Amino acid sequence: xxxxxxxxxxxxxxxxxxxxxxxxxxxxxxxxxxxxxxxxxxxxxxxxxxxxxxxxxxxxxxxxxxxxxxxxxxxxxxxxxxxxxxxxxxxxxxxxxxxxxxxxxxxxxxxxxxxxxxxxxxxxxxxxxxxxxxxxxxxxxxxxxxxxxxxxxxxxxxxxxxxxxxxxxxxxxxxxxxxxxxxxxxxxxxxxxxxxxxxxxxxxxxxxxxxxxxxxxxxxxxxxxxxxxxxxxxxxxxxxxxxxxxxxxxxxxxxxxxxxxxxxxxxxxxxxxxxxxxxxxxxxxxxxxxxxxxxxxxxxxxxxxxxxxxxxxxxxx
Ligand SMILES: *[C@@H]1O[C@H](CO)[C@@H](O)[C@H](O)[C@H]1NC(C)=O
Ligand SMILES: *[C@@H]1O[C@H](CO)[C@@H](O)[C@H](O)[C@H]1NC(C)=O
Ligand SMILES: *[C@@H]1O[C@H](CO)[C@@H](O)[C@H](O)[C@H]1NC(C)=O
Numbered sequence: 001x002x003x004x005x006x007x008x009x010x011x012x013x014x015x016x017x018x019x020x021x022x023x024x025x026x027x028x029x030x031x032x033x034x035x036x037x038x039x040x041x042x043x044x045x046x047x048x049x050x051x052x053x054x055x056x057x058x059x060x061x062x063x064x065x066x067x068x069x070x071x072x073x074x075x076x077x078x079x080x081x082x083x084x085x086x087x088x089x090x091x092x093x094x095x096x097x098x099x100x101x102x103x104x105x106x107x108x109x110x111x112x113x114x115x116x117x118x119x120x121x122x123x124x125x126x127x128x129x130x131x132x133x134x135x136x137x138x139x140x141x142x143x144x145x146x147x148x149x150x151x152x153x154x155x156x157x158x159x160x161x162x163x164x165x166x167x168x169x170x171x172x173x174x175x176x177x178x179x180x181x182x183x184x185x186x187x188x189x190x191x192x193x194x195x196x197x198x199x200x201x202x203x204x205x206x207x208x209x210x211x212x213x214x215x216x217x218x219x220x221x222x223x224x225x226x227x228x229x230x231x232x233x234x235x236x237x238x239x240x241x242x243x244x245x246x247x248x249x250x251x252x253x254x255x256x257x258x259x260x261x262x263x264x265x266x267x268x269x270x271x272x273x274x275x276x277x278x279x280x281x282x283x284x285x286x287x288x289x290x291x292x293x294x295x296x297x298x299x300x301x302x303x304x305x306x307x308x309x310x311x312x313x314x315x316x317x
Pocket of ligand 1: 052076105
């Protein structure tokens with residue numbers, strides 16, 4: 001029993017993650033983590049919205065599958081409300097979607113939480129942030145303080161990840177089963193549904209991004225190399241341009257959707273990793289009652305259609 005603990009403590013001193021990223025440093029991990037998922041303005045092409053903003057249910061299931069509960073973060077609320085919510089949740093997920101990542105309410109709220117997360121982590125309060133697809137892009141805009149994305153031909157394609165040498169020792173991938181990492185590097189597992197990307201070129205030329213994020217994998221649309229996975233050096237911030245939540249939970253029948261056992265396992269390992277990061281802080285709601293009122297269980301997802309981008313959506317006003 002002793003050796004692994006000692007080994008972990010030793011490597012904690014050597015490794016390069018954010019202060020406090022090693023679980024061994026935590027006397028007590030939080031076994032009741034709650035993740036905030038940010039809502040966004042409805043898709044213009046949504047034929048039957050039941051509110052003015054939404055969260056795709058696949059993101060909720062994705063988080064729940066890894067042992068955390070979900071609280072929706074609604075757009076267009078006051079900063080006072082957001083600060084209170086930030087101090088009540090253990091992590092933030094910025095989902096995919098289709099809003100303007102410079103001017104939307106989604107962006108406004110993401111920026112508020114991003115600043116709170118930076119401040120918290122700087123003060124030794126370990127608060128993880130995860131961005132998927134649009135969430136990845138949003139994080140790049142927030143860190144660079146400008147939009148450096150460029151058009152790519154990646155609207156519906158599953159790809160293998162081209163890992164960089166540092167992926168092996170990254171916080172995100174180092175505990176993945178070796179066999180799964182190999183499969184991820186060979187098979188068309190990661191679903192890409194984006195027409196904008198952060199190119200390696202623009203990342204390399206931007207000091208803010210380069211200092212902040214370590215590139216874990218790249219991909220190409222045949223013409224341009226773009227970043228598909230990255231993690232921050234000094235913050236527990238993670239961004240994937242691909243969609244781990246779709247493999248187990250979305251069923252639209254189109255190219256790029258991967259439902260193989262390896263794709264589903266990949267989904268679980270990413271969710272489980274992120275939730276393990278969220279176990280490292282003790283944020284909590286001020287009372288049981290406040291917590292009950294905030295949880296996603298207060299809302300009912302609507303079945304859209306198996307032909308819609310999202311098979312089920314939660315809606316908010
Ligand atoms: C934001 O909230 C205010 C007041 O609650 C409301 O008047 C306004 O229409 C909302 N804006 C959007 C874009 O939902
Ligand atoms: C770099 O970013 C600019 C926006 O600042 C964008 O117009 C351009 O297409 C990007 N170039 C590449 C190669 O990513
Ligand atoms: C993976 O996808 C690429 C691009 O769509 C395709 O050319 C290739 O044949 C696929 N590979 C496999 C093993 O399915």
